[in-house]
Amino acid sequence: MQQQYVITFAGADRTGLVETLADLVKVHGGDWQRSELARLDGAFAGAILVHLSTEGFTTLKCAIEDTGTADLVVQITPSVSQPQLEPNLHLSLTGPNRPGIVYEITHELAELEVNILHFTSRVESAAWSGEPLFMAHIEAYAPAHLEVDALRERLDVIEDKMTLEIDIESR
Template identity: 35%
Template sequence: MTKPFILSIIGDDKPGLVDAIASSVAANGGNWQTSQLTHLAGKFAGIVLISLPTEQADALAEQLKALSSTGLSVRVSPAESSGVPSTKASLSVIGPDRPGIVREISQAFSRRDINVLKLNSDIVPAPMTNEPLFQASIAISFSPEQDRLELEAALDLIAEDMTVDIDIDYCED
C-alpha cells in the first residue's frame, strides 16, 4: 500500500541535488507527484509530495539523511488530508515595498482561522520609476461560515494602511 509523504528540503545550491533526491525516491519505489523547488540567496529549498510504499518510508529517510554530507537536509513526513470542507480564494497584492505587508495580511488571516495554502512574493522594479514594488499572490482556504464581507473590510483597511492594492477572487466549486 502506498501513502503520501512530504519531503522538506534545504541546503547549499549546487548541480545534482534534484537528481539525488529523485533517484532516492525512485530507488525506494516512490513516485514524485507535486513539487515546488527554488533557489533563494544561494540556498536550494523546496517541498515535494511523493507517494511511497509505507514500508519504505524509513529506508528513504535514511537514504536522504545520507545526503547531509553534501550540505542538504531532507525531512520525510507523512501527509494527510484534512477532509474538512473549505472555501478557497486567491489574492493578489501589489504596492510600494515596505516592511510589514506580509505580517499584516497573515495576522488578518490568523485571527480569522484562515489557512494560507500558497504564498509567492517578490520585489520588482516599478515601471517608469524603478522604485521597489512588492507583489504577492496568495491562495487561502477557510470555513464556508467565514464572513466574506468582514474579511474584505479587514483587507481593505490593511490595503489603505500599507498603501497596497489587494484583490480577492473566490474560487467557486
C-alpha cells in the first residue's frame, strides 16, 4: 500500500547530502514529491514529502538509520492528511533586529487562529547605517471570520513597540 511520508533532516552542510537522501528514496521505491531545503549558516536542513510503500518505508527507515552520522539527524514519519490550505494572507516585516520579534508576531497570529504556511526570515546590515536589520516574509491562511482590520490593529501595537514596519496583504 502506498502512503505519503515526511522526511526531516538537519546536519552539517556538505556536498552530496541531498544526492544521498535522493538515492535512498529512489533505491527504496520512493517518489520524491515536494521539498523545502535550505542552508542555514554551516548547517543544511529540510523537509521532503515522499510517496512510498509500507515495505519501502520500513527498509528506508532502516537504511537512513544505518547511513546516519553524528552530524546528521534524520526522521521519517507518516504524513497526516489534511485539507490543502492556500495562502490568503501575506505579511512582510522589516525593522531593527532584536530578540522577541518572531515570538510577538507568531503569538498574535496564533491568537487569531492564523495558520502559518511558509515563513522565511533573515538579518542583514542596513544600507544606511550598517545596523542589523530583521526581515521576514510570512504566507498564512486566515480563517474566514478574521477581519483584516482586527489583525492590523494588533500588529500596529507590535510595530510601535518593536519599531517594525509590517505590511499586510490579504487575498
